[in-house]
Amino acid sequence: MNGRTGEPAISVTGVDRVFGKGRKQVVALQSVELTVAAGEFVSLIGPSGCGKSTLLRLVADLDSPTAGEIAVFGKGARQARLDQDYGIAFQQAGLLPWRTVAGNVELPLKLHGAAAQLRKARVAELLELVGLTDFAKNHPDQLSGGMQQRVAIARALAESPRLLLMDEPFGALDEITRERMQNELVRICAETGAAVLFVTHSIPEAVFLSDRVVVMSPRPGRIAGVVDVRADGLAGAHDRTERARDEEGFFHAVAEVRSLLHGTPVPAVAAEGLEK
Amino acid sequence: MAVVDSTVTRDTRARLPIAEVRWSTVVAPLVLGALVVLAWELFVELAEIEPFILPAPSAIWEQVTANTANIVDGATVTGRNALIGMLTGAVIGVLGAALAGSFRFVDQMAAPVVAALAVIPIVALAPVLYSMFGAAVNTGRIIVAAVSVAVPVYLNTLRGIRQVKTVHRELMTAYAASPIQMIRAVTLPTATPYVFTGLRVASSLAVIAALIAEYFGGPIGGLGKSITSSAASSNYPLAWAYVTGAIVLGLLFYIVTLLVELWFSRHHKPGG
Numbered sequence: 001m002n003g004r005t006g007e008p009a010i011s012v013t014g015v016d017r018v019f020g021k022g023r024k025q026v027v028a029l030q031s032v033e034l035t036v037a038a039g040e041f042v043s044l045i046g047p048s049g050c051g052k053s054t055l056l057r058l059v060a061d062l063d064s065p066t067a068g069e070i071a072v073f074g075k076g077a078r079q080a081r082l083d084q085d086y087g088i089a090f091q092q093a094g095l096l097p098w099r100t101v102a103g104n105v106e107l108p109l110k111l112h113g114a115a116a117q118l119r120k121a122r123v124a125e126l127l128e129l130v131g132l133t134d135f136a137k138n139h140p141d142q143l144s145g146g147m148q149q150r151v152a153i154a155r156a157l158a159e160s161p162r163l164l165l166m167d168e169p170f171g172a173l174d175e176i177t178r179e180r181m182q183n184e185l186v187r188i189c190a191e192t193g194a195a196v197l198f199v200t201h202s203i204p205e206a207v208f209l210s211d212r213v214v215v216m217s218p219r220p221g222r223i224a225g226v227v228d229v230r231a232d233g234l235a236g237a238h239d240r241t242e243r244a245r246d247e248e249g250f251f252h253a254v255a256e257v258r259s260l261l262h263g264t265p266v267p268a269v270a271a272e273g274l275e276k
Numbered sequence: 277m278a279v280v281d282s283t284v285t286r287d288t289r290a291r292l293p294i295a296e297v298r299w300s301t302v303v304a305p306l307v308l309g310a311l312v313v314l315a316w317e318l319f320v321e322l323a324e325i326e327p328f329i330l331p332a333p334s335a336i337w338e339q340v341t342a343n344t345a346n347i348v349d350g351a352t353v354t355g356r357n358a359l360i361g362m363l364t365g366a367v368i369g370v371l372g373a374a375l376a377g378s379f380r381f382v383d384q385m386a387a388p389v390v391a392a393l394a395v396i397p398i399v400a401l402a403p404v405l406y407s408m409f410g411a412a413v414n415t416g417r418i419i420v421a422a423v424s425v426a427v428p429v430y431l432n433t434l435r436g437i438r439q440v441k442t443v444h445r446e447l448m449t450a451y452a453a454s455p456i457q458m459i460r461a462v463t464l465p466t467a468t469p470y471v472f473t474g475l476r477v478a479s480s481l482a483v484i485a486a487l488i489a490e491y492f493g494g495p496i497g498g499l500g501k502s503i504t505s506s507a508a509s510s511n512y513p514l515a516w517a518y519v520t521g522a523i524v525l526g527l528l529f530y531i532v533t534l535l536v537e538l539w540f541s542r543h544h545k546p547g548g
């Protein structure tokens with residue numbers, strides 16, 4: 001299922017991002033190396049201010065690195081953005097309040113000149129996917145936060161991107177809605193086969209969703225370690241079910257991520273998974 | 277399977293928030309108005325004020341009913357000038373703000389001109405305009421109204437353009453949208469409620485400008501002309517009747533633009 005061959009979806013080499021000059025200088029990212037294979041689900045986790053959003057924005061070409069290289073499907077980040085190789089969802093849903101739900105999902109298709117007939121069919125399909133068919137004609141201010149976030153995800157999926165960039169898309173949701181959204185995201189990713197770079201603050205969320213969890217440390221923002229969840233005996237992210245939350249491997253991976261986050265020595269068993 | 281969401285408002289179109297207006301908001305000023313008129317009537321009668329100083333409301337009302345057709349005619353002329361001026365001024369204001377919002381140098385060039393226009397009483401230009409375009413046409417009056425409207429619409433629209441959210445801007449960048457697409461899909465809709473706020477503020481200005489411009493000459497017809505000529509022939513209650521017409525006209529402009537403003541800002545509440 002995971003297209004492990006061919007070009008990686010994301011390849012970040014030796015990236016630094018420094019904000020400001022002189023004494024006010026902030027090193028948001030330092031020597032970051034990261035590869036996300038096609039179809040792979042990778043989470044970024046770390047304390048606030050460690051540069052997760054900055055890294056995601058660099059991949060999305062909403063910002064440029066101070067040093068280093070970023071390639072998306074073998075192209076420069078800018079070219080990938082111009083070619084619309086990724087879909088993006090932010091922490092805020094960022095829906096246009098004057099457009100209906102359908103109008104919001106339709107936006108990227110419309111901007112890129114898809115025919116009306118095609119747009120209509122695709123929007124219907126996407127709303128079905130996120131379970132909002134009945135709300136197509138509502139405006140965002142008539143939806144709950146979770147529903148708005150689902151619209152934003154449908155919008156990010158509109159052009160069937162091979163890569164999804166998501167910055168804490170479930171950050172504002174309650175635990176119940178959040179788990180439901182996670183289940184949906186796993187299902188959607190399995191259906192579309194997209195690679196995902198997913199920023200989160202939640203360890204269980206990162207472990208449940210990902211093939212690999214990238215743990216970052218702050219000041220300067222750096223990659224502290226990578227936990228391969230599959231090495232803990234969990235199915236690949238695309239084949240995961242809700243039950244994975246109760247499996248032993250799940251708790252094991254959670255413990256590994258936690259120890260990396262807190263900088264405590266990694267338990268002996270977990271260390272193996274980290275070496276590669 | 278789709279997720280089931282239990283409680284949601286199912287009306288798909290937001291309505292104007294008129295239903296939320298409380299009775300007291302409407303009744304209180306009406307009561308006050310009635311009291312003022314009553315006090316005015318009694319004051320004029322008891323103090324035996326001469327009509328050229330202040331006619332009684334009843335005398336004014338008599339003139340209003342006797343000259344309804346003339347008042348409506350005058351209001352049509354003045355209202356037409358104000359309306360054409362307002363629409364022209366609105367278009368100029370919006371286009372100007374769109375340019376100033378897109379190009380910094382336009383903003384910087386326009387800022388002092390707009391500041392100057394904002395403090396100059398535009399109606400003072402009316403006599404000059406009459407000699408430019410000829411006193412037989414309404415062009416001068418329309419221009420005066422248009423310039424008075426363009427300034428607040430420009431300022432409000434520019435403010436609205438600056439309210440574009442970072443998420444929306446970055447989303448459009450992520451979509452590799454062109455500058456024109458950005459303006460059409462995000463900037464203008466964001467600014468729309470502000471445009472109409474500007475227009476509401478400007479609506480009374482448009483009527484006032486069109487009316488006062490008539491005081492300085494120009495063709496016959498219009499409430500302003502009627503007010504001056506009635507006053508000149510010492511028919512004060514009639515002059516006041518035309519003033520009443522002007523007040524109604526101004527209110528009409530205000531209410532219509534207010535409703536339009538409410539309509540266009542109905543989805544600009546929190547959320548999204």
Ligand SMILES: Nc1ncnc2c1ncn2[C@@H]1O[C@H](COP(=O)(O)OP(=O)(O)OP(=O)(O)O)[C@@H](O)[C@H]1O
Pocket residue numbers: 019020026027028046047048049050051052053054055221
């Ligand atoms: N535009 C900017 N200008 C200056 N400094 C910035 C800018 N953007 C980010 N930073 C700094 O870079 C660092 C990393 O920020 P970033 O937003 O990437 O953190 P984060 O890991 O996403 O945090 P959070 O989990 O709170 O969202 C922070 O110290 C922040 O102050």
Ligand SMILES: [Mg+2]
Pocket residue numbers: 052053054167
């Ligand atoms: Mg962040």
